[in-house]
Amino acid sequence: MAKKLSKIREEVSQKSEQFNTYFYSNIPESVKDFVDSLKSKTKIYIFSGIIRDYFINIKQDLFRDIDLIIEDDIALELEYQNIKYQKNSFGGYKIDIESCTIDIWVIKKTWALNNGQLKFEFDFINTLPQTTFFNFSSILFSLNKKEFIIGIDFLRFLRDKKIEIVSKKNPYPELCIVNSFYYREKLNFVFGKKLIFYIINYFDENYEKLDSIQVKHFKAIKYSKSFLSEEINKLKRSSEYNYK
Structure with missing residues (x-):
């Protein structure tokens, strides 16, 4: 019998501390310093492949690509004048630190929020899992609070072992x-x-x-x-x- 989604949600939530340790153990010290510094200035959330691969047991020794969402629209080129960066799509940043590439997106500038997919004026972060294209991306991890923000579609992904759409609206x-x-x-x-x-x-x-x-x-x-x-x-x- 397939597990109930509530049970899967509980199991995911219980791995918050373990995932936080896993993340920090797989980034260079210089990346850790940058993330911790940024975490002191705004709320940071991990999304996309690192979380997905963790829960389906595709583990990495060192992360080469990290995707982050930040809550505040910080001018990183002014805060961190020594970093190598490019502006990515939708007003975010692509930063290279050692062998790691970090894509950083400002939550209020994401494509879904600015193109009519969501019109909420509050609680942006908890609605983001509804805006992803793939179900395996429908989850975030708060580095500040050390907890997951879990979309129901991510739970279905773990239960059904199928790649599915959450929202088909995509540029x-x-x-x-x-x-x-x-x-x-x-x-x-x-x-x-x-x-x-x-x-x-x-x-x-x-x-x-x-x-x-x-x-x-x-x-x-x-x-x-x-x-x-x-x-x-x-x-x-x-x-x-x-x-x-």
Whole structure:
């Protein structure tokens, strides 16, 4: 019998201290100093792959990429004048410290909040798990409070072992399509029904962008158009797609 989501939520919450230790043990001392300094200026949250991989037992020795959300709109180039940085999309920062790349996003500047997906004037952080594209991203970790902010879709991900959509509103559907196949291969999980419909429905109109988005994102073409077209045909024949 499948576990109840409430039980999974409890198990995730109980690993807060353990995850905090895991995070700090896998970053260089210079990154730790930066994170702790930033943590003293604003609230910081980890999101994306580090948390997902931790809970499905894909462990890393050292993190090469860290994604953070900060609560306050701090001008990091003024606060940390010696850091190497670039401005990333939506007003965030990409910072390189030793062998680690840190992407930092300001919560009120995220794409979902600024494009009509959420209109709340309060409690931004607790609503963010509702705005992710993939269900495995529907979770955050507060470094200040040492606790998880857990979306129900992340719990379903752990229970069902399926990659699924939380919110299909996204500025880069071509990247969502490519990333779906990338994460299916990496995680060895199957697609959920909503994701299958999304990939099939958006494939044709984004076909010409599939190569360029891979070069931009991966610095290489991981999946040829012929391969992706063949995979789309397989999805069209799948029981999930044909289910009414």
